[in-house]
Amino acid sequence: MLFGFSASSWRGIGAGDARVATTPRRLGPALPPLGIILLALAFSGCIAAPLQRNLAADYTSQLTDFNGMLERVRNTAQTPMTWDAARRQMERHNISLRQSGKQLEEAEKQTRHQWLTLVPRLAAFLSVGTNISSLTNLSSNDINARLIANFNIPNPFEFYGSLYAAALQVQNARWSHELDKRRAYAQLYSLFVDSRALQESETALQRQRLTLVNADLSNIDKILTKLPAMTRDMEHRRRYHRSGVNQMLNTPGDNYDLSGTLPVVSYRHRYRQLQIGENFGKLAMNLYAIQIEVAMMRLRQVKFQQWPSINFGFSNPPLLSSLPTSFSSDQLALFSGASKSIDLTDIWNRDSIIDAKTRLQFTREQLKQQIEMEASRMLNMSASYDQLLQEEQRLQRDRQRLSSPDTSDPEMVLKDLATRAQLELQLIENRRQIQQLDLQLLIWDERFWKS
Numbered sequence: 001m002l003f004g005f006s007a008s009s010w011r012g013i014g015a016g017d018a019r020v021a022t023t024p025r026r027l028g029p030a031l032p033p034l035g036i037i038l039l040a041l042a043f044s045g046c047i048a049a050p051l052q053r054n055l056a057a058d059y060t061s062q063l064t065d066f067n068g069m070l071e072r073v074r075n076t077a078q079t080p081m082t083w084d085a086a087r088r089q090m091e092r093h094n095i096s097l098r099q100s101g102k103q104l105e106e107a108e109k110q111t112r113h114q115w116l117t118l119v120p121r122l123a124a125f126l127s128v129g130t131n132i133s134s135l136t137n138l139s140s141n142d143i144n145a146r147l148i149a150n151f152n153i154p155n156p157f158e159f160y161g162s163l164y165a166a167a168l169q170v171q172n173a174r175w176s177h178e179l180d181k182r183r184a185y186a187q188l189y190s191l192f193v194d195s196r197a198l199q200e201s202e203t204a205l206q207r208q209r210l211t212l213v214n215a216d217l218s219n220i221d222k223i224l225t226k227l228p229a230m231t232r233d234m235e236h237r238r239r240y241h242r243s244g245v246n247q248m249l250n251t252p253g254d255n256y257d258l259s260g261t262l263p264v265v266s267y268r269h270r271y272r273q274l275q276i277g278e279n280f281g282k283l284a285m286n287l288y289a290i291q292i293e294v295a296m297m298r299l300r301q302v303k304f305q306q307w308p309s310i311n312f313g314f315s316n317p318p319l320l321s322s323l324p325t326s327f328s329s330d331q332l333a334l335f336s337g338a339s340k341s342i343d344l345t346d347i348w349n350r351d352s353i354i355d356a357k358t359r360l361q362f363t364r365e366q367l368k369q370q371i372e373m374e375a376s377r378m379l380n381m382s383a384s385y386d387q388l389l390q391e392e393q394r395l396q397r398d399r400q401r402l403s404s405p406d407t408s409d410p411e412m413v414l415k416d417l418a419t420r421a422q423l424e425l426q427l428i429e430n431r432r433q434i435q436q437l438d439l440q441l442l443i444w445d446e447r448f449w450k451s
Contacts, residue, residue: 073242073253077255078256079254079256080259083192083258083261083263087185089249094184097184100177104170106173107166107169107170114159117159161301168297171290172287172290176287179287179443182443185442188248190436192258192262193432195257197429197431198234200424201425204421207421265435265438266438267438268438271381271385279446282446283444283446288371291367292360299356302349381437392427402417
């Protein structure tokens with residue numbers, strides 16, 4: 001496909017699973033080795049039984065779901081589905097689009113989270129000050145409850161870098177989600193085209209069956225072998241198409257008859273005039289640009305690490321205390337400091353800078369290679385479009401010629417009918433291939449998506 005971006009393009013780094021190891025305190029004498037072994041065996045027995053029980057329950061549940069789905073797939077009753085209804089269903093329930101939308105929401109939350117770090121944090125403390133011998137005679141004077149506000153003043157340079165990285169992640173997620181929506185639209189449109197092509201193929205095959213049956217009784221064995229094979233092939237195509245529709249609409253087990261009118265999508269009169277720029281391929285160029293910007297941001301982060309780390313703090317008295325306290329401006333203090341760790345093996349952090357520059361250079365070179373591939377693909381697509389249009393004209397001429405036979409010989413008439421049925425199938429496949437090229441171009445047609 002033109003401009004090969006996957007739905008899972010560059011994403012921000014998420015938090016991994018946290019695993020905390022805890023060391024138990026020694027409350028008594030150490031267990032002997034035999035006691036440790038028996039304790040481990042007891043714990044393993046407690047785990048094995050619930051594990052097997054849960055797996056058996058999950059197995060039964062999945063087996064029931066599979067048998068129920070198998071019965072639904074055998075059902076051939078179809079429900080009509082128009083383009084508008086299918087598009088609404090896809091936009092609301094398609095799993096890939098929902099995942100892409102969720103990634104965009106998470107990226108937007110990262111930006112809000114950066115600003116929320118400026119909000120003061122409240123901390124409550126409860127302390128008891130008395131001698132051990134006086135624990136039984138505690139009074140309110142021995143207990144101090146305090147509520148303190150912690151003001152976080154981040155390093156302005158680091159804060160700006162975090163905001164820039166979050167904004168970059170949001171923009172990438174937004175463009176990636178837009179690409180996913182366009183591809184889903186094209187895939188759904190392709191399914192409608194395939195549904196229409198299947199219906200036309202079944203009609204053409206039916207005519208071909210009748211022609212073969214009436215053509216030559218001497219080849220009855222060959223005909224009887226060919227017809228069941230064509231029927232099985234058509235059934236396989238139907239099931240594959242049904243599965244693709246349900247996957248797109250997230251409706252497992254349903255059976256839809258995709259019908260009705262479709263929006264007109266055709267580039268047969270202007271595919272040669274398409275050029276990369278503001279009206280075509282802009283989204284692809286944006287996705288290329290953001291890859292460069294990510295690599296440059298990483299280089300800036302490495303260079304920034306050479307600077308001292310600036311720390312800010314704000315000291316204030318408790319907002320609330322159970323003990324008598326007085327508040328004055330002298331109790332407020334603002335302090336700051338700078339620190340810098342030095343690696344004696346690489347004082348100026350040159351290795352990291354060189355590595356980041358190398359990665360940036362690799363990114364630029366890889367994008368140039370990919371752009372060359374896409375340029376070649378556009379030229380090949382234009383040549384394929386030319387060839388398919390020429391083939392379409394030839395097939396139409398041959399079909400028109402056979403529609404007015406110049407002979408009355410029954411054998412020749414039947415032969416022409418068989419040839420015409422074959423031409424119909426070839427025309428259907430030819431138009432399907434043209435439509436697939438149209439849909440590839442549609443994804444990058446900015447004027448279509450702006451309208």
